[in-house]
Amino acid sequence: MTKRRTFLQQVGLMAGAFSANSLMNQLHAAEWEAAERRIGNQLPEAVAADEDYWSVIQQAYTVNPNLVNLNNGGVSPSPRVVQEAVSRFNQLSNEAPSYYMWRILDQGREPLRYKLASLAGCSTEEIAINRNATEALNTVIYGLDLKAGDEVIGTKQDYPNMIQAWRQRAMRDGIVYKQISFDFPIENDAEIVKGFEAAISPKTKILHITHIINWVGQILPVKKICQMAHRHGIEVIVDGAHSFGLLDFTIPDLECDYFGTSLHKFLSAPIGSGMLWIKRDKIEKIWPLVCNDKPHSPDIRKFETLGTRSFPIEQGIGEAVNFQMAIGSKRKQERIHYLKNYWASRAREIPGVRIHTSLLPAYSCAICGVSVDGMTPGELDSALFGQYKIHAVGIVWENISCVRVTPHVYTRLADLDKLVLALEEIAAKKRKG
Template sequence: MTSRRSWLRNSVLGLAGSTLLTPQRLSALRGHQHRLDGELSGDPDSEKYWALVREHFSFAENLRYFNNGSLGACPTYVVEATNAFRATLDGFPSKYMWGGWQDQKEAVRGKVAAMLHVSPETIALIHNTTEGMNLIASSMDLAAGDEVLLSNHEHTSARIPWKYWQEGKGVVLKTVNLPLIPEGPQEIVEAFRQAITPRTRVISLVHLTNTNGMILPVKAISEMAHAHGILVAVDGAQSMGMINIDLEDLGCDFFTSSSHKWTFSPKGMGVFYAREAAQKHLRPLIVCRGYEDESIRRLENYNTRNLPELLGLGAAMDYRNLIGGEEIERRIYALKAYLREAIAQDERLVLKTPGSDLLSAGIQTVELREHQVGEVKQKLADEFHIDCRPMGSHGLNGLRISLAIYHTKADVDYLVEALRQVLDA
């Protein structure tokens, strides 16, 4: 209860005050805050609780959305807050674009830093993971013959920046092949260990794969890399918001994520982290007045940007804090266990995601035997209004199922029954 009272008092909207939003808009949004506070004061282990959370998301009629790994949705509260900020900006554009919301911007930075257990001076508020990976790859002062290690599960937006910015200089991009279902985290660590040579300068790796939801042991890899003087960059697009992350504990040098996936912020917002000792390596992608700033804010110096979406990220952080990061993670793992148990006895459905909670969480990829995944995906969409992602890389013929806090166990039952009906047809 104390944390919920703090949420009402310290939210981005609370900081806004009547000087930034019209009294009518501020009153309506604060009323929404109080309603959420009342609704989410129940038992987070109850299905009724998560059914209430589901009502905070306004999906299209009849849609069962299992594709959060591609793009998340905003809770209605975040949508309304963002729209209120947008109306305020359009009411006095120059005031709020350049300086009027400075305290609010810093409040958002602080909320993101708190979620990741780091200093605000290590956090830049950018647009998405792709920008963050370009920022890292373009900044590295590498020479011909130097090596960058990337796993075979890297997203194209994490691999192509290295190819574009460094390969033409003669930098070698080495692929580390990972097992699809490793026996344990150490098997992944060992794959990277064997790939390291005296010319290895950077390890760039995904935290949680978008292919089959495998979690990579970033902490152990970072410790090993640093023992060899190697920098570690992490693509956290699928992990941030899904599982609790302590970046100080993980020990990586750089971490970037799109907040419009598992933290449910407005689209086009992202987060960039750079360990203070590693910030010296970074050069901004965009420069304008103020480029001399030595703080991490120099990386987000766009002059004009969509500030309502940035403040909407703050509202998304407030919403997350109201539920609680530990409760969210526990719910994700409960849904994972429920799904895996539901399909375990059906020989036509083969899980291609590691079962251990150390190695996977809210993304589970289910391979289909004797059916083409594209056809099954389309039938699920057309006949059952289910959206999920077909996955064909790495020899998979699977459906990637994203489990999020807006799902109930009844939603999982509906998905599994629909799958069985399609396979029976």
Template sequence: MRSENNAIDLPTGRRNTMERRHFLKTAGVTAGLATFLGPDSFRGVEAAVSEIADLTPQEAARDEGLWREVKRAFTVDRSLINLDNGYACPTPRVVTEAFIRYIWEQEQNPYGVFVDMARDRMSTVKKSVARQFGSSPDEIALVRNTTEALKTVLYGIPLNRGDEVLTTTHDYPSLVRVVRDREKKEGIKLVEVPVPYPAGSLKDLVKVIEDGITSRTRVIMVSHITYTTGQVFPIRQICDLAHRHGIEVVVDGAHAVAQLDFKVSDLDCDYYGASLHKWLSAPKGTGLLYMKRAHVEKIEPLYGPTMSLRFNPLTSMQKYESVGTQPLPPFLAIGEAVAFHNAIGPKRKEERLRYLKNYWAERLQSHPKIRVYTPTAPEMSCCIAGVGIEGADPTGIRDYLWNEHQIRTSRGRYDREDTGRTWVRITPNLYTTLSELDYFSDVMEEAAENGLPEPYSRYEFDPERMRR
């Protein structure tokens, strides 16, 4: 049986494991045939987009014909439901094929790729990324991930004993630990302010940051979209506030680039780091570091001084890319990822991702035993959301969803100032079907009504475990 969106419908009512596995097996075969026997995936997406060109992005988000074609462009495993795209997004087929092609090219002629062609090709890729990101090519470095990008900044910013770095209890732990490391070694101070969730408004979030500022605050580190509940922060307002106090702003954009349609030039932040292997769907191990030109001289590379092939010291953003020999194919294939992103349309993509989140969140938040920790207002969130079941441990929910229903989710990281609220993080993607979200919602509602079965019901919430 098929629904109006042409996806295979799941059986209604209570599902058992055998029904679930039969559905996944059937869906996987169908998807595989469509992928390998159908027309070129990239051209198919372009053709589908041309047919809905007169629709607004919000209208296009609900046009299942378009997204059916986009779904065909991915070669994901349909024997499971992946709702943990926040970890890393799969590449569309056009990117995967380019990546493999570049690997063959590199291995057939290593010197030619690394030396003769690297400069010109990487320059072309960097220009396409900068154009998409809204910066100049000389303001960005292509690095391996957000962590590398922002550790470079957080270890490199000159700070004195007693200077304060302000962040929130929903910022990424590995970056917070950098500040803690400097706190221990250099005597600076980490200040973490609690974030209300779900937040009532963007003004509430600005107020939280404003209330944390003191005369010793030198740096604010904040997520564009939090990795915990998907809360979008008003970065431009925070930057304006910070700059009035002479404070520099470091933005963790791991989940914002290619999920939200924005230009970094509109944010006026000092530093921005992102992982391109997340929502841009570039190959794994590709990221972005942006900083204003005025800061480049004072921020040393994470691995110490660097030099060019002619043994001249590097002083531009290129110094952050010089980490010794590393594979070029992942970075070269960023160009295809940008092209695929633009073929869909950045705003259409943002609205589709938001629609998918709201599709399940608006249904589940009406259940008395289910709590959605992410606001659904368009300015407050996009694709990521956290959801919990009353009395259920998040690890138990996660393991139950995976072991019994092959639904991949991520255990939520609780607010470090609050041990009473926990969740699993749900992150669909463009290839996710509405039928898959229906099935996930059915499973969550059944678990809320009847409780998690053994052994998942015996999982106990442990704040110390959640901190790790």
């Protein structure tokens, strides 16, 4: 019954993506519908390993065939439909900027909010569209009324822009910013929840948590942390830069209070796009980061007075949502998890190679850390690029030291075979000295 419902939901979402005037419709309708028909009502877990299906998706991207890009955790490319939408809106804007941007393209913001809200499973009145996760999360960090002595708990494994924002608040307002530290990978929800709970004091007002730790891909049990925090009367801010568009969830399901994300990572939206979600009854009390004539309005749009920004980039997000819906979030999550385990489960058998991330779907999806004994992350990163033209990224941050590898839906198995071969050769060379 559930399987059937999921399938019907998938078909319903596809219909939305292929609405009459969508670029998706013009570029992909026939071949995607054929691919969809061929896989029938197979479960997403089974489709994850269907190379014929995914080759249709791979062809929708325009990535450089001579470079294996495995740093999609940094920023992801957009498929052709999204690139074409941006360039079409850009040309239009330049015909008469103030007319086309403010009178024509501006009309697209509410339909876009509706699309993003459908994908996030929430009300349109809880979604603000902005430029990136830093802007979304800094809006909440600087917008909360906190007084000297109030405590905020984060982790040493959070993203630097958020750590620095909290430190700045500590400097300006005298709040106390405490950071706990985890030794990832951890395959135990209770251990993570307890780690946060142990740091709580009567002065704690906020927990700041990262849904997927960018350095090493650990997924945190957000809902359980939020439930625990709420029992203590504490609000939770979630940094979802890497989870939105990758994991199949709705934001209200997380039970958090605030959620910020970039859309140019796993959603493959135009570079420079982001989103802020605030639980409806909390909107009123958050000050906008950029001025607004009604700073205590309960209208989420008060966070969008950004001044002149790129309308083509903003409107291009719509095609990225179409693209996501046509694949289906669950299917995408299963595929990317399959790709990560495809290489990581083989790499961990190579003598001298270590994997720094869980292979279990509850604790990781796309991002995975790898190291070779006797090599620094910088050395391994350079060897991968220098000798094999595999682009990943060396990470040295707090207690984490590895190379971060992140595939995306366009990644081919041949690219990952090349990565495993490269690791075999590099590790063998190192062993021989």
